[in-house]
Amino acid sequence: MNWATYLPMLWQGALVTMSITLAAIVIGACLAFFFGIMRAEGGPILSKVALCYTEVFRGTSLFVQLFWFYYALPLIGFSFDPITTGIFVLAAHAGGYGAEIVRGALASVSVQQLEAARALNFGRFQTLFRISLPQAIVEMMPAFGNLAIETLKLSSLVSLISIADLTFAAQSIRNLTLDSASIYSVTLVGYFAMSLLLMAVIKVIERLVRRGNVFPREAQP
Template sequence: MTWMQYLAPLLKGAQVTVMISLASIFFGVILAFAAGIARTSSNRFVSGLAFVYIVLFRGTPLLVQLFWFYYALPLVGVSFNLITTGIMTLALLTGAFGAEVVRGALLAVPPAQLEAARALNFSKTYTLWHIAMPQAIIEMMPPFGNLAIQNLKDTALVSLISIADLTFQAQSLRNITLNSARVYTLTLLGYFLIALCLMFAVRFIEMKLRRGPAFPRSAHS
């Protein structure tokens, strides 16, 4: 087989990898904001629930999580298809790590600004979304960029539950051709190019945020 003949199955797997990675990053970011904001809540139940979620998923291996959702959860009558299982597990893990990024960025907002918001009788919700969050989200971007790359690399594990991603296709191709050098060289390049695109995307978003106004205009302006 020529180099070009290896590309078709690997590109097919790369499409699955990109889809799983982007979907799990999207849902993971939503979970990160929800859990991160919950961790800063004065409500002990809400904060405690977020803490349990974060500790549980940060403290257990992704591979074991995948196997639990794929093999153990169906035993109690709850099952998902392969792709959903992969996306859900990766999103939960990304959300758990991202929650601490959100929490840390929110706590780093100067207290004087929050005190000024209280003095002006702004609600907690308004203060969070119009004063704290616009500043915090800029500081979140570099760590979120790292999480996105880590998420992409973690997608390789979904091949172990038979999802036909880039790693799964590479292993199948290698078993057929017995040419490890070509297969895994192209696989490495594939992951590298996808990671490069993710890095540029995150950097672009960060630059756009930094060029924007520090605070959005409010209805009181």
């Protein structure tokens, strides 16, 4: 097999995979904080809206979500290109799980901290953004790291909607060469290498967060 011909195809697919994964992680994190805070602090109505979002995206298959948004949604007048669809569905899926991480971390802040904030006449949002959230973010980081790695692995499903990611490239080359063992071995190594790189970045961010260099923590009341 002529690797000089096929390795650039795999490399290009890996770049697409990383681009989609990073975009999905960033957007998913934003969704996670938005809906997680809504669950924890949104009151009876907004918390139920957030609950519906998390249950839908956590309780249904990502495979079905991709197909529904790409093939079924256009039937009611909304159509998006494969890249946009892939990023949105991965982000929404990650956001559903991430929202529960945010909610749980906010709930872990000690009652004494919240009572002290009320004693100092802190408002609801002041308590959230100056006391609860800076402490909760530290607790969220390991779980968010695992979620980011899971998002990378799940990104292989976007090949099903014709996105030329690493899995799509591997499948295309395999169809041309019929060399399953070599192609999928290289693909496996590629995903593992991307996971190691992503884990290294996450570890750096986690250390910075714990030191307070990214999200400075207020002095505890």
